[in-house]
Amino acid sequence: MTQDDPAVLEIRELRTEFRIRKQWHAAVRGVSLSVARNETVALVGESGNSKSVTALSILKLLPSAGSRHAGGHILLAGRDLSTSLSETQMSQVRGNDIAMIFQEPMTSLNPTMTVGDQIVEAVR
Numbered sequence: 001m002t003q004d005d006p007a008v009l010e011i012r013e014l015r016t017e018f019r020i021r022k023q024w025h026a027a028v029r030g031v032s033l034s035v036a037r038n039e040t041v042a043l044v045g046e047s048g049n050s051k052s053v054t055a056l057s058i059l060k061l062l063p064s065a066g067s068r069h070a071g072g073h074i075l076l077a078g079r080d081l082s083t084s085l086s087e088t089q090m091s092q093v094r095g096n097d098i099a100m101i102f103q104e105p106m107t108s109l110n111p112t113m114t115v116g117d118q119i120v121e122a123v124r
């Protein structure tokens with residue numbers, strides 16, 4: 001990747017922990033990845049290895065009671081979401097600059113339409 005082609009999303013050494021019976025346990029341990037413009041990146045792994053927790057951490061959608069950002073950086077178009085944004089600012093970023101389709105696709109997608117049509121409908 002060059003200076004002219006910066007990553008849209010860059011995750012550096014992300015660490016997320018959950019509090020279970022008064023102890024903090026890491027669910028995401030040092031995840032780093034980078035997504036360039038027009039690039040698709042897939043996280044693949046067995047069930048329970050924190051793909052969803054990684055995505056929820058990036059969007060800062062984990063409950064503040066019981067979970068914590070324990071390290072690393074989330075850079076969206078160079079802006080660090082992990083440290084510098086208030087919840088109000090973060091809610092502006094969500095939906096406008098970054099979005100997530102949750103694991104239950106039936107709650108996000110209409111099975112009677114193609115995915116393409118649904119994306120176009122939102123843009124329209």
Ligand SMILES: Nc1ncnc2c1ncn2[C@@H]1O[C@H](COP(=O)(O)OP(=O)(O)OP(=O)(O)O)[C@@H](O)[C@H]1O
Nearest residue numbers: 018019027045046047048049050051052053054103
């Ligand atoms: N709110 C939570 N509190 C405590 N532990 C949690 C919480 N949410 C997820 N976990 C744990 O974090 C780990 C990662 O879960 P996650 O749902 O991210 O897995 P996944 O890779 O998305 O699995 P799948 O392929 O089944 O979707 C699991 O051990 C899960 O039990």
Ligand SMILES: [Mg+2]
Nearest residue numbers: 051052053103
């Ligand atoms: Mg999952």
